[in-house]
Amino acid sequence: MPNALHIVVCAGIVPDPLQTLDPITTPSGPGLKNEMVLPAVLDPWAASALYEAANLAAKNPGSKLWLVSLGPKAKLQQVMMTVAQKVPFELVPVDGPIGGFPDAHSTAAAISSTIESIPKLETAELFVFGGWESASRGAGVTLQLIGERLGITDQFQGVDQITLRDDGSFEVLERVEGGKHQVSVCAGAPAVFGWATGNLPEPRNNPQVGMANMRNLMPALQKAKSATIAANSLRYISVNLPRLQRATRVVKDMSPEEIANELVEWIGAE
Amino acid sequence: MESILVLTHADETGSAPTKASLEAVTAGQELAAQLGAPLTIGIVAAQPQHLSKGLPSARVLAVSGDAFAQPRYSTDAAACEALVRAAQPTIVLAPHSARFSRVMAGVAHRLGGFIDTHITALASTNSNIEATRWFYRQRVEAVLTRESRPWFLLLDPGTHEVFSGQAASANIEQIAVELPTSRTTVTGLRAPQQGTQTIRPDAKLLFVAGAGWTKKQPDGQIHIEAAASLILGFLNASGASLGSSKSLVDQGSEGNSVLPFLTHLNQVGQTGATPRHPKGLSTCCHGEEPHVVGWRFIAERRAISLDPNCGWTRGKADVVYIADAFQVIAKLNELLESKKA
Numbered sequence: 001m002p003n004a005l006h007i008v009v010c011a012g013i014v015p016d017p018l019q020t021l022d023p024i025t026t027p028s029g030p031g032l033k034n035e036m037v038l039p040a041v042l043d044p045w046a047a048s049a050l051y052e053a054a055n056l057a058a059k060n061p062g063s064k065l066w067l068v069s070l071g072p073k074a075k076l077q078q079v080m081m082t083v084a085q086k087v088p089f090e091l092v093p094v095d096g097p098i099g100g101f102p103d104a105h106s107t108a109a110a111i112s113s114t115i116e117s118i119p120k121l122e123t124a125e126l127f128v129f130g131g132w133e134s135a136s137r138g139a140g141v142t143l144q145l146i147g148e149r150l151g152i153t154d155q156f157q158g159v160d161q162i163t164l165r166d167d168g169s170f171e172v173l174e175r176v177e178g179g180k181h182q183v184s185v186c187a188g189a190p191a192v193f194g195w196a197t198g199n200l201p202e203p204r205n206n207p208q209v210g211m212a213n214m215r216n217l218m219p220a221l222q223k224a225k226s227a228t229i230a231a232n233s234l235r236y237i238s239v240n241l242p243r244l245q246r247a248t249r250v251v252k253d254m255s256p257e258e259i260a261n262e263l264v265e266w267i268g269a270e
Numbered sequence: 271m272e273s274i275l276v277l278t279h280a281d282e283t284g285s286a287p288t289k290a291s292l293e294a295v296t297a298g299q300e301l302a303a304q305l306g307a308p309l310t311i312g313i314v315a316a317q318p319q320h321l322s323k324g325l326p327s328a329r330v331l332a333v334s335g336d337a338f339a340q341p342r343y344s345t346d347a348a349a350c351e352a353l354v355r356a357a358q359p360t361i362v363l364a365p366h367s368a369r370f371s372r373v374m375a376g377v378a379h380r381l382g383g384f385i386d387t388h389i390t391a392l393a394s395t396n397s398n399i400e401a402t403r404w405f406y407r408q409r410v411e412a413v414l415t416r417e418s419r420p421w422f423l424l425l426d427p428g429t430h431e432v433f434s435g436q437a438a439s440a441n442i443e444q445i446a447v448e449l450p451t452s453r454t455t456v457t458g459l460r461a462p463q464q465g466t467q468t469i470r471p472d473a474k475l476l477f478v479a480g481a482g483w484t485k486k487q488p489d490g491q492i493h494i495e496a497a498a499s500l501i502l503g504f505l506n507a508s509g510a511s512l513g514s515s516k517s518l519v520d521q522g523s524e525g526n527s528v529l530p531f532l533t534h535l536n537q538v539g540q541t542g543a544t545p546r547h548p549k550g551l552s553t554c555c556h557g558e559e560p561h562v563v564g565w566r567f568i569a570e571r572r573a574i575s576l577d578p579n580c581g582w583t584r585g586k587a588d589v590v591y592i593a594d595a596f597q598v599i600a601k602l603n604e605l606l607e608s609k610k611a
Contacts, residue, residue, distance in 0.1 A: 014406075015406070017407075021406055021409050021410060023410050023412075030412065100405040100406055100410075101405065101412075103384075104375075104385075105379075105384055105385075135406065135407050136405065136406060137405060138388065138404070138405065138406070138407060139375075139385075139386065139387045139388065140371055140375075140387055140388075141374075141375035141385055141387055142375075144372075144373070144375035144376045144379075145375050145376070145379050147376065148375075148376045148379045148380065149379070153343060153344045153347065153376075153450060154343060154344065154453055154454050155343040155372065155373075155376070156343070156372075157368070157371065157372045158368060160534065160535075171457075173460065174368070174372075175368065175535065176341075176368040176369075176459065177367065177368055177471060178469060178470075178471055179461070179468065179469025179470075179471075179535045179536070180459045180460065180461050181459065181460045181461075182341065182368070182456060182458075182459055182460075183456070183457045183458055183459065183460050184342070184454050184455065184456045184457065185454070185455050185457055186453055186454045186455075187453035187454070188453075196534065197534040197537065197542075198534075199534070201520070232384055232416070232418060233384070233416045233417040233418040234384070234386075234414060234415075234416050235414065235415050235416070235417075236412055236413070236414050237400055237412075237413040237414060237415060238412065238413045239405075239410060239411075239412040239413075240410070240411055240412075241409070241410060241411070242409075242411055242566075245585045246571070246585055246586060246587065246588055247588075248583060248584050248585055248586070248587050248588065248589070248590055249588065249589045249590070250578065250584075250590050250592065251589060251590065251591045251592060251593075252578060252592045254591065254593070256593055256594065256597035256598045256600075256601045257601050259574070259591045259593055259598045259601075259602075260598055260601035260602040260604075260605050261605065263551070263572070263598070263602055264602065264605045264606060264609065266549070266570075266572065267474075267475055267508055267549070267551075267606075268609075
């Protein structure tokens, strides 16, 4: 029997992975050069969480899916134009700073208070989804902090799969060391899930889904509340690109046998 | 004055601390020496007396009981919270393991502290503690500090030496933990269904397979089975760990033919792992992810590629062989097998 769920996906926006990143100092701390004009995408792990959430919601009629995202309104609007084509959701935007350098504790406080303010959200049926890391700060702590603030003590990180059962309990697979999954069974919602990649491919663009999402998206962006992200005594001493450039030896004139011999020696060398 | 608590936990056997825990002990010892700060070690294990034997001279606190035999948010967070409350440290160091990375932010929040993770180096300057970590998937390196205490720092595995100094006979102080009602039961570990253990964190070599293995070869055909056989043969002969590019793993999700033993767990790069191995050999890869992000912590790097102009290998790999990986790996397997024999 399906379980109606309330799923909140927390997702940040990050620079497109193919962009060159150049750190600079801004009046509010470190940032990226031309950060506001760099093409942005939904964070890849959070995107996996969103696709898994949509899949779960579709399998459990009566479920609701919200996407909570913190970032500058203009960038959120740009990214959501693409994301809205993928799966149905209700956007809950928070107007705030972009980038990986703001403090995770303040970010979590802003997001958790936003979640608490979502009308008709049932905490007892709540699944909080997000990425277990991110392509910006990548600390893997924001979701946990959100969970603690919401009083949720069943938390799972590095999640690749959840299987809901008829009684509302679920089995969850979390990544652990050595390429294995830890298997757990939880009594049911509420719970926090930091997703790894999951198993679903990126959904194809669906214009009908896009149209439906757009009805909510623009008004939500207009009404987005602003969040101030305090530093919490976090101070950056230096922010730099790695300088190491290797002198690459390009070998074009060796036969497979010669290469294999050289590699055997290299592999065996201490 | 600072005081340091190093939190450790047992490995899968329950009878020894994890390697990453012993690395955190080394980091704690070094930092305590630099700051002249007292060092306390905390243990989370069902039977902590087994773990305390290899620890240095320090105050040792432990929680014990069956509830701590398995990693779980509610019980582990309660255990770490109790240990930190008992030790009252200003600095908490812990390994960035799956077990502790799951709970430590929550613990920091409960204690009114702050946390930074994926720390690769620690230093103290004028009694100021500075931590180094990477941002934007290993593309930007930052040194940061905080004045707020307690400050929790999760240390990336492989960044410090495993503690191997003179072990002291530790007197364990047992710390009582008020356990919450647990709604989660850990039922065990599950390896990928493919039956082949291809991820080996302790391997000396990381072998990265790129999407080129599944592309058309000079005869105009795709040779998935041959590619799979060559790669598995190499892994068996060399003991290497297998990594993969995102594009190759994604082919399976999209319904295309793909190497049968690959899963997302093998993926290195932007949305995958950034493993630490002394050496790395990439094959049939093209793109930034395997060569920059996924390889950040690989010391010696070599690549086999058919593209002499691949810009991602230039400046990133030590050696690039312009050759057909099918031919090279076939020869390599022969040589490794004969060497073994």
